Amino acid sequence: MNTRQEVLDFVHHGHERYLPHLSIDCVIFGYHAHQLKILLIRHHGHDNWSLPGGYIARDEGVTQAAYRILAEKTQLTNLFLQQFYVFGDSATRMNKIKTQETHNPTYSKVGVAIDDNHWLSERTLSIGYYALVDYLNVVVNPELLVDEFCWQEVTEIPPLDYDHNEIVQKALMTLRAQIYQQPIGYNLLADKFTLPEIHALYESILGRQFDRRNFRKKLLTLGLIRQLDEQRKIGPHRSPYLYEFDHDNYQKALEEGAVLAL
Incomplete structure (x- = not known):
């Protein structure tokens, strides 16, 4: 109005x-x-x-x-x-x-x-x-x-x-x-992101910290994200790989409920 x-x-x-x-x-x-x-x-x-x-x-x-x-x-x-x-x-x-x-x-x-x-x-x-x-x-x-x-x-x-x-x-x-059943991060991050970025997102939502290595392993095991050949240069000797959500697996997770135990 x-x-x-x-x-x-x-x-x-x-x-x-x-x-x-x-x-x-x-x-x-x-x-x-x-x-x-x-x-x-x-x-x-x-x-x-x-x-x-x-x-x-x-x-x-x-x-x-x-x-x-x-x-x-x-x-x-x-x-x-x-x-x-x-x-x-x-x-x-x-x-x-x-x-x-x-x-x-x-x-x-x-x-x-x-x-x-x-x-x-x-x-x-x-x-x-x-x-x-x-x-x-x-x-x-x-x-x-x-x-x-x-x-x-x-x-x-x-x-x-x-x-x-x-x-x-x-x-x-x-x-x-x-957030444990649905790949919610897809809607809040850019199309391409680093692992620290998605890790920080989940910590912000849940209000607590958790191990970064286990977090990466669980996301990759569920097939929700995939590593790209691209890297982002953010400083001397710092060029982390970029990741993106797997759209097909993302939709499947929405429909079936993927359990992400953090």
Whole structure:
């Protein structure tokens, strides 16, 4: 929603096009400078940050809606996307007053007040999805009601609006659990990478250290990566070999679940 008229149309008629009690919140993970980061936005009139998200159209599937919302927010398609939980227990989601207190500063930008009878004040359940993106390829689409955005390192997430801190923690727990069954690094690294780079990625996600030699051996044994004939010159007497993910084995691992015991 980039114009005032689009926002007003959403406020007054959104319940006709979207399911009014069901939304999607997206935890968008990116990796940069050996840090796992999450994309956050700050809505107009708010001190706290929140996660990007949106509503599900009446004529689209839930996952289809998640892909659409992510494309609108990041300009990226064909992302790794995983549904991980449904949120509806927090006081914010069950209390109309708290909902109005959160919404009204945002919509004041277009001169709208959300009252008790408005569809946006009703209790809304949220389906959580996490996405893995190439940090450098993300282009955040400007929105009228969003004043700014940032990438925040996962160990330094500030207090967020709604129940979004709970959503982030649940997404991170799910990512850490699934990294043992799915070759998640494919979505966060460049097409060609060194062993230290993929090693650092897994350590950043899991928040712990492990032996580099065993890590390389296990990845190669599973067939998830393969060594290239290319080397990257990074200094005197330092030219490590480059690796890439094996696309066929990667897809097979996604379908069957490859167990990576680190």
